[in-house]
Amino acid sequence: MEDKRIKDEDITASSQWYETTGPQYARLNREEGDGAWCPEGLEPSDTQYLQVDLGRLTFLTVVGTQGRYARNSGNEFARYYRLNYSxxxxLWKSWRNRLGIMVMEGNKNTYASVINDIHPPIITRYIRVIPVTKxxxxxxMRVELYGCSWDEGLISYSAPEGQLMMQPGYPFANLNDSTYDGVHEKRRLFDGLGQLTDGVIGLDDFLRTRQFSVWPGYDYLGWRNESLGMQGYVEMEFVFDRQxxxxxxxxxxxxxxTHGVKIFSSVSCWFKPRLIAGWEPEAVTFNTVLDDRNPSARYVTVPLNCRAAKSLRCRFFFADVWMMFSEISFQSGNKPHRHVPWFTHSSFNLQTQLTDLIFSPSASDPPDDGNTPVLIGCLVTIILLLVIIIFLILWCQYVCKVLEKVRRQAAGAAVPLFYGPANADPHYERVFLLDPQYQNPAVLRNKLPELSQSAEASACGGGYAEPDVTQCTPHQCFHSNAPHYAETDIVRLQGVTGSNMYAVPALTVDSLTRKDISAAEFPRQQLIFREKLGEGQFGEVHLCxxxxxxxxxxxGSPLPERDGHxxxxxxxxxRADATSQARNDFLKEIKIMSRLNDPNIIRLLCVCVSSxxxxxxxxxxENGDLNMFLSQREIESTLTHANNIPSVSLSDLLHMSxxxxxxxxxxxxxxxxxxxLATRNCLLDRRLTIKIADFGMSRNLYSSDYYRIQxxxxxxxxxxxxxxxxxxxFTTASDVWAFGVTLWEIFTLCKEQPYSLLSDEQVIENTGEFFRxxxxxxxxxAPPLCPPSLFELMMRCWSRDIPDRPTFEGLYQALRPHVNQ
Known part of the structure; x- marks a missing residue:
């Protein structure tokens, strides 16, 4: 309102005293006209309102109000007001807070502004501010509105009413949707929005709430399996503003x-392109990975395969007695595309379709006027030209790859592995983890639209404080000014067993044998397999x-003392089907691991490579990984001691850091x-000693922490x-960035994923903002448990420029004094 992004014509009112007290003058901190909007009289029973058209659906969170100051001549203000929205x-709805109260406190004088948080927030396009008087x-009144655009576009959802949970020894949990603004009819909710779109994420323990003075279970909408007619699922419908x-x-x-609550076992979604159309028969079905070890609440991302619709119907199937949701959101593209189902060869053939289109006349076609052969010839010519162009493009790509391979082999015979400026730092690796084609800056810009032309210029200098280069060829951009490794010798990010592999600057061995391995050979028959921890393309990780x-x-064994053997x-x-390249990579990984000897790094103990x-x-x-350890604990307090709740102290968290x-x-x-580097890759013993490992990537439990490309x-x-x-x-400085995120995980007790409100695509978009x-x-x-000085250290780890980030030596020296000796 104040900066006039909302135009005068979008502000209307039920009445006004004079032209100079019209609704266009109801802008906070402005003194045009006679200083404010003034309705024509106000009785206790009146409903006079100021209406604002926000122009689009908006997530409204705060309202500010002022009285009429009029350069020290006004003396009118509203002590109370309420809100209606549409x-x-x-269809207009009355806003109520979480306790059901409609009236908000307004101003106490004519000049000071009063800011009121809207809990729950409002999703609306039109808002009415209604002054209330006794x-x-x-x-x-003068008014300001605060919020952001509701790009998700969800305008209503329908679902069964939430239910009451009664368990012996626990308080009743009322799992209803208490802020739903639609219709309650026959134990169902229709045509409204509520707690599933209010932005409040429920805690791991559903009996605890983020709000004060509300009942247990308030943050969740929940259902019991048996109470839904034994159908085994909850059906919900979602309606959007457009396709x-x-x-x-x-x-x-x-x-x-432990309370019979689990995430849904699977979900099936149907799509409706228009509200008056029928549901498309082909559904999208997604099966979740159930977790009986980690009781933490979590986001489950369901792929919807770019299906176009204005309405969705989803059935969530029970995995246990109860199912509870606290938030549902959707990600969608701006331009809908018609969904084309998959057809079998017998029912659909592109050639047949083109032939029918060109050669099959309809009974309603006009008589042949002699132009049909010309049209057919033109179409056939266009198709042949397209085929030739595609063939030429593919041939050029093949020839370029062959020539590039020859050039690299020639260069590899004449130069060492590392090359670049003499004063360049040789201790980092430059890897494009998608495909070789994405090493072209133009293709990279198409893959990541966030990169503007300036990104290419920065890539020429490595993106940091190197010489400014404004013009260069794609090859120069990625090979002249930034030192890097020959691509054929790069150790891959993902090892053959699915675990992470360290980037090592000096490992150039093309083949390794048993004599290159210093670890002792352990008798294979003395390994007893207990559990598979994870797997990769050619290998597996087992607990034995x-x-x-x-x-x-x-x-001198690093193993803890034990009574048994x-x-x-x-x-x-x-695995037995591993390729020779995978076998060589595995031996390289053994050589890497054998070089590591530190109390806080996982140790290679022995090998079995004789056969x-x-x-x-x-x-x-034995205590597993740090993520699991912390997510099952609370911060130490009198309450945790009294109830024997597993806990950790702030000192413990600092010691881990x-x-x-x-x-x-x-x-x-x-x-x-x-x-x-992440908490999932930090293992703990019984004395809370941490050892950094690399198993996280291979474990299904943490599959949602990884983004799959191509x-x-x-x-x-x-x-x-x-x-x-x-x-x-990837550099030591990028590890420092990850260390900052790991600190954030530790001081949130691993209760949520970093950037949990952002999708993977939005996380990538956010990196573009860091670049710009x-x-x-x-x-x-900032985590509530985190001291301000420590959060400042995290922020330094996330500095845009490498020179501004601390080193690990500096981080260690900064953190060490905080630990009680």
Missing amino acids: RDGL LSTTVC RNFTSMKVHSNNMF EAEGLPEFLGE SVLVAVKQL DPLCMVTEYM VQISSGMKYLASLNFVHRD GRAVLPIRWMAWESILLGK NQGRQIFLY
């Missing part, structure tokens, strides 16, 4: 399985018991780049620095 301008009086091209649906679901391992390793170990095993399958045996901690920084300091001293590479984009995502550049550095990038919020 999404279509026809006596006949004159009031005047959209849906890419995914995100459902925040509770998973407190190793009998007699302490005696085998002898004095069996210890838990992680065994990476190469197939090849195995490497590493440490494994110091240990991780110490381990990364050691890796940095060897010029090793981890590339996947169905092949997986990237932990929520932990990656912007230059790693946009430029494929125009102040629009989104940072992670």
Whole structure:
């Protein structure tokens, strides 16, 4: 209102005293006209209103009001007011707060503004501010509205009413949608929005709430399986403002399985292109990975395969007695595309369709006037030209690849692995993790539209404080001014077992044999397999018991003291169908691991490589990974002690942070780049000693933490620095960025995923904002448990420019004094 983005013609009113007190003068902090909007008299029973058309659906969160000051001559203001709103301008609804109160406190004088948070927020296009009085009086108002555009476009959802949970020994949990603004009829909700779109994410324990003075279960809408006629699912419908091209649906679901609550086992969604049309017969079905180990609530992302619709009907199938949702959101493209179903060869053929189109006359066609042969000839000529052009493009690409391979082989015979300016830092790797074609800056811009022409110029200089180059060829951009590694010798991000692999600057061996491995050969028959932790394309990671391992390793063994002879170990095993390249990569990984010797880095204990399958045996901690450990605990307090709730202290969290920084300091001293630092890759023993590992990528439990590109590479984009995502550049400084995100995880007790409100695509878009550095990038919020000085350290880790980020040595020295010795 104040900056006049809302035009005068979009502000109307039920009445006004004079032309100079009309609705166009109801702008906060402005003194045009006679200083405010003043309705024509106001009785206690009147409904005089100021109406604002916001121009589009808006997520309204705050309202500010003032009285009429009129350069010190006004003396009218509204002590109370209420709000009505409408999404279509026809059906009006009255806003109520979470306790059902409609009236808000207004002003106490004529000049000071009063800001009121709207809880719950309003999704609307039209808003009416209605002054309320107990006596006949004159009031005047100036108004400001705060919010953001509701780009999701959801205008209503329908669902069964939430239900009451009664469990012995626990308080009643009323799991209804208490802020729903639609119709309640026959135990169903129709034509409204409520708690599933209010932006409030429920806690892991559904009995606890983020709001004060409300009942247990308030943040969730929940249903009991048996109460829905034993049909085994909950059906919901979603209506949008227009047809959209849906890419995914995100459902925040509770998973407190100790109370019979789990995320849904599967979901099927049907699509309706128009409200008056029928439902399309082909549904999208998604099966979730159920988790009986981690009770944390979580977002489940359901791919919707770019289906176009204005309305969706989804059936969520129960996995246990209860199912609870706290938030549902949709991601969609701007331009809807008609969904084309898959056809079998017998029912659909492109050639047949073209033949029918060209040669099959209709009974209603006009008589042949002699132009038909000409038209057919033109169409056939166009098709032949397209085929020739496609063939030429493919042939050129093939020839270019062959020539490039020859050039690289020639260059590899004449130059060392690392090349670049003599004063350049040799300790980083430049990798494009998509396909070789994306190393062309023009193609990269098409893949990531956020990169403008200035991105190419920055890529020429590595994106940092290197010489400014404004013009260069694509080859120069990525090979002249930035040191890098020959692409054929790059260690891949994902190892053959599905785990992460360190980036190592000096490992140039083309083939390795047993004599290159320093680790001792362990008797294979003494490994007892207990559980598969994860897998990759050519290998697997298993949890095993190793009998007699302490005696085998002898004095100085890194293993904890045990009464028995069996210890838990992680065994990476190469599968029998592995390629020769995978076998060589596996041996390289063994050589990398054998070089690591630090109290906070996972150790390679022994190997089994005298016969197939090849195995490497590493440490494994009985307390599992840090993410699982923290997500099952609360911060230490009198309440946790009294109720025997597993807890950690702030000192424990700081001690963990110091240990991780110490381990990364050691890796940095060897010029090793981890590339996947996160709490899921930090293991704990019973004394809370942390060892940095690399199993996270291979475990299904953490599959949602990785973004899959082209169905092949997986990237932990929520932990990656912007230059790693946009430029494929992994350095110790990008590990520092990931360390900042890991600190954030620790001080949120791993209760939510970083950038949990952003989709994977939005996370990538946000990296473009970091690149442009125009102040629009989104940072992670400050965790409530985190001291301000520590959050400042996190923010330094997320600096746009590498020189502004701290080193791991500096991080270790900064964190160490905070730990009680």
